[in-house]
């Protein structure tokens with residue numbers, strides 16, 4: 001099979017050299033130095049999946065579930081042997097922050113999850129095999145006068161990994177795998193993209209390649225309409241826009257409906273490198289953003305953790321990833337145990353049992369917890385100190401739980417809750433790959 005695809009790629013590569021004129025080239029995106037867009041939290045009333053009848057406990061439970069599901073998905077995709085915990089389904093409704101943008105002529109607004117762990121940007125297209133209803137934000141390619149399918153010999157098709165693409169009648173189809181058996185597939189296409197900035201200006205970025213998805217092998221629930229790929233690979237949104245940097249600033253919600261508070265994502269000149277620098281692990285695959293976590297402290301006390309447990313193993317498993325789509329930080333068992341032990345010893349507040357997954361909870365007020373020692377992640381070469389707002393989550397009246405979870409694999413992930421109130425900027429220029437962390441108030445209008 002591999003040989004066959006390799007042959008096909010060489011074959012189409014050869015053809016495209018021979019007849020370049022017939023390749024519909026994607027025009028370079030317009031020269032815009034940079035721009036910023038809103039990120040909409042899935043629980044925000046602005047979100048397409050907002051459900052106002054969910055209680056705080058429901059929301060936390062589903063966030064815990066999504067975190068485990070996402071861990072499984074990343075773990076199973078980056079490991080040669082599929083040793084995932086089968087008690088958590090891998091569902092496509094993980095991810096946390098929606099971006100909204102418009103595709104086509106006339107422009108059609110869609111919502112898609114901003115995902116630093118994905119390459120291909122794809123949206124749900126009509127006709128959609130699993131449902132015949134017109135969902136609220138589904139893209140109908142036959143309504144767009146600028147829509148085009150991309151042929152197999154197009155450069156964008158070749159940018160897809162060979163195992164993700166196949167040809168039908170000369171057109172490029174993709175199949176994106178999301179963990180065990182769950183896939184989405186469709187036509188690799190191109191159309192006009194535009195974004196709306198903070199001042200409601202339309203930012204036309206020209207034609208981009210994207211996946212027009214017409215099918216998924218598993219449940220795609222609710223109104224999620226796709227994924228925005230933000231990895232370092234060639235087809236991701238940042239790479240196609242020819243930016244070598246992007247950033248985000250995720251707010252701490254002021255109340256359970258996230259009224260008025262939107263987080264933001266920045267591209268190009270808007271994504272300044274502020275604060276401490278943590279170089280990406282070199283030699284890791286460029287699908288995920290791996291960082292070097294050297295240790296964790298509670299107050300001034302460094303946790304006793306076996307050295308090297310956050311490193312990528314020789315078979316590619318494990319490591320420490322920063323991810324936009326995982327809700328709660330997950331630490332592998334040895335580190336999680338040490339963290340819970342250190343916090344239990346340092347914090348003299350009544351403990352409270354709350355469910356299986358949130359292992360450390362207190363009967364306390366936020367003010368009580370605010371006085372307790374900080375948790376610091378020692379990255380190479382910057383410290384990320386968690387704020388109390390992002391360390392504990394109120395699960396019930398007067399009950400706060402540590403919002404860090406036990407990873408059930410060798411992989412550890414810095415989740416987006418713990419990235420709130422940090423301006424997190426990614427430098428993806430070759431040779432300088434790094435993530436910058438600056439503690440800021442993301443609700444402050446200047447961000």
Ligand SMILES: *[C@@H]1O[C@H](CO)[C@@H](O)[C@H](O)[C@H]1NC(C)=O
Pocket residue numbers: 051052053054058
């Ligand atoms: C909203 O949440 C409630 C409570 O969990 C659930 O019963 C209902 O199906 C949800 N609605 C939608 C549209 O998902």
Ligand SMILES: *[C@@H]1O[C@H](CO)[C@@H](O)[C@H](O)[C@H]1NC(C)=O
Pocket residue numbers: 108140142143
């Ligand atoms: C797209 O076209 C179909 C008919 O092909 C029409 O029913 C539908 O209203 C159009 N949708 C939009 C958003 O224009």
Ligand SMILES: *[C@@H]1O[C@H](CO)[C@@H](O)[C@H](O)[C@H]1NC(C)=O
Pocket residue numbers: 048049050051136221222223
């Ligand atoms: C999807 O969106 C529609 C219209 O905005 C809304 O009525 C419906 O409840 C949403 N479904 C879910 C599962 O959120």
Ligand SMILES: *[C@@H]1O[C@H](CO)[C@@H](O)[C@H](O)[C@H]1NC(C)=O
Pocket residue numbers: 279292380381
């Ligand atoms: C920390 O990063 C520097 C610069 O990238 C690198 O030279 C060094 O080996 C790293 N140290 C560890 C322990 O990874």
Ligand SMILES: *[C@@H]1O[C@H](CO)[C@@H](O)[C@H](O)[C@H]1NC(C)=O
Pocket residue numbers: 441442443444445
């Ligand atoms: C952050 O900024 C918002 C808006 O300016 C303000 O309401 C809030 O109090 C600030 N938070 C902190 C911790 O300073």
